[in-house]
Amino acid sequence: NNKINFEVFSVLTHPTTLNRSPIRCEFKYNFKLDTTTSIVHLEVSNLKSKQTAIKTDIKLQVYNTKDFGKNITSFFTGYEIQKEFMDGYYGDLVIADLNFDNLEDFAIKVEDSNSGSIYEFYLQDKNHKFVKDKILSSELAHFPDEINKGNNTLVRTYHIGANEAYQDTYIYNQNSSSYSKTTRQIY
Numbered sequence: 001n002n003k004i005n006f007e008v009f010s011v012l013t014h015p016t017t018l019n020r021s022p023i024r025c026e027f028k029y030n031f032k033l034d035t036t037t038s039i040v041h042l043e044v045s046n047l048k049s050k051q052t053a054i055k056t057d058i059k060l061q062v063y064n065t066k067d068f069g070k071n072i073t074s075f076f077t078g079y080e081i082q083k084e085f086m087d088g089y090y091g092d093l094v095i096a097d098l099n100f101d102n103l104e105d106f107a108i109k110v111e112d113s114n115s116g117s118i119y120e121f122y123l124q125d126k127n128h129k130f131v132k133d134k135i136l137s138s139e140l141a142h143f144p145d146e147i148n149k150g151n152n153t154l155v156r157t158y159h160i161g162a163n164e165a166y167q168d169t170y171i172y173n174q175n176s177s178s179y180s181k182t183t184r185q186i187y
Helices: 134-140
Strands: 003-009 027-034 039-046 052-059 072-074 093-096 105-113 116-124 130-132 146-148 153-160 164-173 178-185
Touching: 039 105, 052 105, 052 116, 052 130, 116 134, 134 153, 134 164, 134 178
Parallel strands: 072 093
Antiparallel strands: 003 027, 027 039, 039 052, 093 105, 105 116, 116 130, 146 153, 153 164, 164 178
16 A cells, blocks of 8 residues: 555644643644655645645655654644754644744755755745745755744754854744744854
8 A cells, every 4th residue: 555644733742741721723734745756745624614724735855654654743732843853853743933023834855955954934924825935945954953832943953063053043024924043153
């Protein structure tokens, strides 16, 4: 069988971890992965309105598609955030508020690389539809090490060789609905 199907309800939560009551499910993520072509058909549905939030095909470059979908993380609800993340891998599907509007967005791992996992980022708009963010998907590409809601920033730290480390900060502007990037050398 060359097909892998799985569903994820976006708000799987551990209230004991977050010290709050469970959050109701907002979205259902339905994946159909064809392991021969490495294309995943993703359909996200809003459980309240019963409308489709996104329907798209994503070409995966991951080396082992048979394990794809086994690791889901939600920074939005706290699901699985206590686990240790290594080499820029935060899960195959990562749910988080990436544009600081209190709506869940998501990133899907599309590739493994020497610098860590590569993600495509989808932000939820005010009509509850998901749109691929070109800046995050092409420039950031890796899931951020830090999401700072206080100052609307996504931060990624990375090494170039043994003697240099840099930090990219993506600042989200609510008025223009866009990111600007700054880079600084740490050492």
